[in-house]
Amino acid sequence: MPPAPDVHAVHHAVHHAVHHAVVRTAPADAPVVLLLHGFGADETSLAGVGTRLPDGLRVVVLRAPLTLAPGQHAWFPISTPGSPDPDAVAPGVAAAHAWVTEHVAPDVAVVPVGFSQGGLVASQLLRTRPERYAGAGLLGGFVLQGEAAGDATLRRTRPPVFSGRGTADTVIAAHAVERTDGWLPLHTTATVRSYPGLGHTVSATQARDLADWVRTVVAAVHA
Structure with a gap:
């Protein structure tokens, strides 16, 4: 993860559509895995994770809408570490939702997977529109404080969520x-993995575990 730029230099261009990079193409009706990078990165940072995912999926990495510096972007500014302002988080989540609405047919399964700050966005996609997403993956990520619009639904439906974190993170x-x-455990059917000695990054083992989880989620969608 790149060093954190000065958050005061963030350009609040959240009204702009997010950019994306296609890691793998697939038929229009294939499930979509949406990869969401962390603070200070761009759409190239999770391409390696995307190449490890199962065949038969459309894999896309989104670039977050806030520009920090050339090649460095964010989904929301960092205020209180671990407890960002929900109002500041909402526009980035809305931008990701808008990309899905524009680029993915309503009947196609979408699984957002995010690293760090992107993990919070992935979970917020699920928490705000649980009917649209088949699950969510968090790689060294976290969830936003407070109750979200879809949390009551999640407590009933318990969708699959992957959460992997290094013990040295x-x-x-x-x-x-x-x-x-x-x-x-209160809102999802969680697959939780801990990686001894791993810092704030994604290891090959974690990427493999994620791929296995995605394979299971996609199989359940098509069962």
């Missing part, structure tokens, strides 16, 4: 990790 605030670990 000190970037995400401890209270956000605790919040996430408490939220997952």
Whole structure:
């Protein structure tokens, strides 16, 4: 993950459509895995994770709408670490929703997967429109504080969620990790993995576990 740029230099261009990079094409009715990068990265940063996902999927990486510096973008500014302002989070989530609405047919399954800050966005996609997403993946990510519009639905439906985190990851605030670990079993059917010695990054093992989870989620959609 690149060093965090000065958050005061963020350009609030959230009204602009997010850019995207296609990692793998597939037929129009194939499930879509939407990869969401972390703070200070761009749509190239998770391409390697995308190449490890199962065949037969359309894999797309979105570039977050806030520009920090050339090649460095964010879904929302960092205010209180681990507890961002929900009002500041909402526009980035809305931009990702808008991309899905524009580029994916309504009957095609979509699975958002995010790293770090992108993990929060992936979970918010699910929490705000649970009927649209087949699940969500969090890679060193966390969930937003408070109740979201779709949380009551999630408590009934318990969609699949993958959460993988390194034991040496000190970037995400401890209270956000605790919040996430408490939220997952109450709202989802969670697959939780811990990776000894891994810092704030995605390892080959974690990417493999994610791929196995995605394969299971897609198989359930088509069962």
